[in-house]
Amino acid sequence: MSTVIEQAVQARLISSAPQLENVPATLSYHRADPFAVHMTFPPPATLEGVEVVWIFARELLAAGLDEPAGVGDVQLRPYGYGRTVLELHATEGVAMVHIRTAELRRFLQQTQELVPAGSEHLHLDVDQDLAQLLSR
Template sequence: MRSAVVEQAVHARLILSSHCSTQLRVTLRYRAADPLAVRMAFPAEYSLDTAAPLDEPTEPAPGAEVVWVFARQLLASGLDLPSGLGDVHIRPSRGPHTMVELRAPEGVALLRFEAGDLRRFLWASYRCVPEGQEGRHLDADRALAELLG
């Protein structure tokens, strides 16, 4: 039986400037119950949210993370061609890398991933729900209930 959830931890470089970057751990998630979407979860300390004044740092809640949700098809397309029109843009880069740009009102984050890591995750998601078969896993009533709160 196929797993209903795919989760893979990978490393990424958060590009801070042309000469400065930092490595962070990102968790990639895919759920058969939400077959059109993938999730990228980042440690809370990388949030751009400025809820607290800068002179009063707060510790993130244990286990808290920042999660970006976007189309699985965007990830697939972005591995080979520049893709994305909204808050998430994905494009191949020099060498074995893929760039992911996340845009929010608070700022922009540019991340460099090993393309192989993203491809392995994508292939695992296709083993869970084959490409083109997403409609068989959609629960329209549940999705509508979640949307309407």
């Protein structure tokens, strides 16, 4: 079984313009980093024109599907029928994207099959991480 899960999602960027802009994004989950979800936006979808990766807790993503969750740079909440709003707070401003909740649930199910919730600590390599810290 692969140690990485990746899933393309279609996000809708919410802006002050009257139109919603579709933005491709990729969700990924790595068994070696079992507490985190990575969401990658390609260069055309960002203000800087470079790929941007947001990293946040898998637990936060799961919580935000059913009720508002998060108090920091990443916040999630259900929105209407079948959508979840993801707010990304940066120094440049706030990006709000809508993502189909079903896509997020499917992604989370795959991550749970790879690393069940509560067993994340079993997939950490503390010795290797400590060796890397001490080698610096």
